[in-house]
Amino acid sequence: MTSSNKISKRKSIIEGDTSKDTFSDLELDEWVVRACSYLGIHHPTPVQSNCIPAILRGRDCIGCAETGSGKTAAFALPILQTLAVDPYGIFALVLTPTRELAIQIADQFKAFGAHISIRVTVVVGGMDMIEQGIMLANKPHVVVGTPGRLADHLKSTDFSLKKVRYLVLDEADRLLAPSFQPDLETIFSSLPARRQTLIFSATLTDTLKQLSAITNDNCFSWTEPRQTATVSTLDQKYIFIPAKVRDVYLTHLVDLFHTIENKTVLVFTSTCKSCQVLTELLRKLDCPCVCMHSIMNQSERIASLAKFKSSLIKVLVSTDVGSRGLDIPRVGVVINYNVPASPKDYVHRVGRTARAGLYGRAVTLVSQFDVKRLLAIEKLISTKMEKFELQESVVLKKLQTVSIARREVEVRLKENEFGEKQRINKAKRKLLEDALREQDELESEIKRKK
Template identity: 35%
Template sequence: MTSFVELKLRPELQQALDELGYEEPTPIQREAIPVVLSGRDAVAQAATGTGKTAAFALPLLQGLEPGSRTPQALVLAPTRELAVQVAEATQRYGRQLGARVLAVYGGQPIPHQMRALSAGVDVVVATPGRAIDHLTRGTLDLSDLRTLVLDEADEMLDMGFAEDIEAIMAAVPDGRQTVLFSATLPARINGLVKRYLTDPVKIKIERPKPSAEGGASVRQVAYLVPRQHKANALGRVLDIEAPTAAVVFCRTRDEVDSLGGTLAARGYRAEALHGGMTQDQRDRVMAKIRNRTAEILVATDVAARGLDIDHLTHVVNFDLPSAADTYVHRIGRVGRAGREGTAITLVEPRQHRLLKTIEKVTKSRIAVETLPTVADLRARRLELTRGAIAELLREDDYEQYRVVVDALSDEHDIVQIALAAVKLAHESGIAGPDEDDIPEVTVAAATAAQGTKRPPKNLGDTVTIFVGLGHAAKIRPQDLVGAIANETSVAGRQIGAIEITHKFSTVEIPAAAEAEVVAALQATLIKGRKARVERFKPPSQRPPSKKKGKQP
């Protein structure tokens, strides 16, 4: 299979893929989509960033039946971030079908989720703890479920969700299709497979190797930018880089048109290229790029297929691709035949983990740099003005303007006249730049937002909370970490010391998050059980017991 067209997907899905710029399926998509479409159970081993979401989401959407009140597919994901990401992607693929996709995770008001489930949902993407919560409440009806997907299964087990997963798998109907995706396949996953999957197809995708094209001659750099500021950030970066020719990759046709207009308003000779254009329109655009009357091409992956621009100096990923081989293919367009080139990627804070995955897969370093400031921008523009004036002085064809200088020199110093002329030239070359402040996002902040498990250097002010479950309830540290990380905004790395006794546990958390954590854990289940949760009071601070001889 070399194209999505060969899959014969529903026209609505194919249209979505075209608009998103999906040209060729990734290896995991080539292997997994036909299997999932066939209805077989499957175990797929593939790394993050290889395009797994489309590998299961497209078959799920292909088989949706209209009018169902209860979920036809359930996707389990280890974290709220991944659940939201998978739900958003599935919604994009199924938009033309009117697919109803709901992300269900901790930290979001449960009544809102209950209302959405009651109204009718086709695909539910959930963290295990919140799925169990809804099953216990009777608000998640899996009686008509056709497909269960376990995404990042090894990470879910590492976070202590083994019992939740088994409870969910035991609750779904017999005969449903089960698809499991995992970066690794440890023994405990093989145990799940043997108990709950029927004659599964085994799929293993090796990590893609970086392309030989480009290589060391390509400078790779990334900027962390909030989504709402990406267009402004791109303009600022291009102003600093001053590319001879650049290709800016976007996901959708609408994004291509919008961004092309934004760059044109900034003074760039930008052209758009996407699948909605006729061949004549494509040819005209490419002619402008090749004869250098246009300097920036904003395009989708599909539209840029086979694109080869000899004088290309920059490739920009306006949207970070979800598959590492797509990233490699894009940056391979610069740095060919020994020429130097630059690959720039604008990364939203929540995508920082994906960026690190691409870096590992491609075995290349992607430097995360600070976005140029307004001061940097002004300095760069002055440098360009200086260069333009120096070039003009070398041409020696400005004698006709001497009359202006002679007339002004009677009243003004010659240096003042020169400064005024430079100011006029400089300001005339600025096409209404957008110099709004763009908030700085640090690597540390992006990592914290994703909950990357990393030992904290300093927890700052902390408090200890009491959780009324312990060894008697088979509570382990990972159960508490998983519950807090998935039900609140506190990342796993922000959780400190954990102590578990026979009847209760104590957990050290940031003081600023105490109210949020206590409220969230009181409202959810930990390993299927409700727990009393409150600020921990050492024995010396507790009131004396009313029962003689006993302490609470």
């Protein structure tokens, strides 16, 4: 390829025209290109075209692109190519905010790296810590984990990250939440100063921009050019309802989309209890569904997600643990049972549908208390949502049936002490944190007096 052709090619990549690109144009080795081809991936997306060459040249990278744009491959492919030259463990550490996303990323590393016999270990909560410790002792090439469990291993074992070549923060804006900060500090203090840091997210926040502090001066930054925060193939509507009849509208919508239109439906709600209540409510009304929230153990969450992905069950009720990065094929409709407090959380939720150019629909239930939140969302997505038309008289025919079923579900959950274990563990953690803080203060006071 001549110099002018290379310049033209790079210009088309930067402008987002990748229709004629191949992975061979991105300085990837032939075996990596073949691995992509075997998986049915022949043309790189803009985030891959822009970020892969920079990463291969040893630069730190901050990449921001919409959900479903191929961000995992953008960091996995150059890591695997470099790993193949000098394979040793632990070569790369990938941090994610949720267990399900960690498992998904690990699966993609295994798929892309099948030809070099890559060893990948997932380190997340809800799974046996001793078994994870044994796997880490065998020094896998790639460790994918959530901050909390990884920090636990660093504190309680001789597990070391001193030879890590790559640090990846995926869904980085979520990782920067205050709840993750103590664990991230533990992890960062265990990492070598000389490493490549790769940061990816679907939404660019002011906090995310500050991450340049943990990257080097030669950091490559790329943000996907787009007019709105959501894709054009997504039909976004709302239903204005009284807060007290939210349940009956939800059950009507699920029945409409799932039973009548035969679509896969993903329902988002804000709390674990609400998630469990809605799941059991729908089941009681003869709608097969599964749920996913943080109180469930990991095997239950994996099973629920597998049933939904395979379309064995076509309705999934989830908290925001299901809103980040998960690649769930062909979700037809996203229903927001509540309006999320953060407009960016809305973007991530509805990003589970209308992926890879497919059509999708999002319907949000809005009460009289949610108007400001709706306006904030419309401002972020630069779109004025339209009303989703329903005949109120038809919907409210089932009000009594749904209300009775809801009360029965809540009584049963109370009898089973739903969430009690979580509340006890939270109280224990607070007591332990308070004790450690008091001990640190006492030691500091003793040192000061000496």
